[in-house]
Amino acid sequence: MNAASRSVSPRVRRPIGWHDRLAVASRATAGILGGYALAAFFTTTVALLSQSPREEAAYLGAVPSFLVFALAIVWAFAARTAIRAWAGIGLPALVLAALTGWLSRALTP
Numbered sequence: 001m002n003a004a005s006r007s008v009s010p011r012v013r014r015p016i017g018w019h020d021r022l023a024v025a026s027r028a029t030a031g032i033l034g035g036y037a038l039a040a041f042f043t044t045t046v047a048l049l050s051q052s053p054r055e056e057a058a059y060l061g062a063v064p065s066f067l068v069f070a071l072a073i074v075w076a077f078a079a080r081t082a083i084r085a086w087a088g089i090g091l092p093a094l095v096l097a098a099l100t101g102w103l104s105r106a107l108t109p
Contacts, residue, residue, distance in 0.1 A: 026082040034089035035072030039065040041096035048103040 046061035072089050079085035 023082050027076045027079075027085050030082065030085045030089050031073035031076030034086065034093060035069045035076070038072050038089055038093040038096065039069040041093055041100050042068045044100045045096050045103065048100065048107060 043058075043061035043065040046064070047057040050057040050060050052060060075088050076085040079088055
């Protein structure tokens with residue numbers, strides 16, 4: 001019996017369960033909400049760190065934040081697990097939040 005004459009059985013797919021749906025929903029939430037928080041804290045941190053006038057500082061922080069937000073969404077679905085997606089977005093957001101809080105207190109007269 002050669003390889004061409006053998007019948008190949010179709011691959012049986014398992015049904016999509018609640019665990020799979022929950023993982024996708026968790027990644028989407030991490031990308032959207034966590035990415036929004038990451039982009040917002042990135043914007044404020046860059047604006048506080050720049051020595052520009054207020055309008056220019058806001059612009060300098062806001063423009064690259066769109067890229068940060070998009071990369072966070074990509075990261076949420078590229079990560080191996082949903083926990084890594086949350087960690088990869090949440091930890092930098094927490095660091096930027098702490099830095100923003102510290103800078104706002106340090107720079108306020």
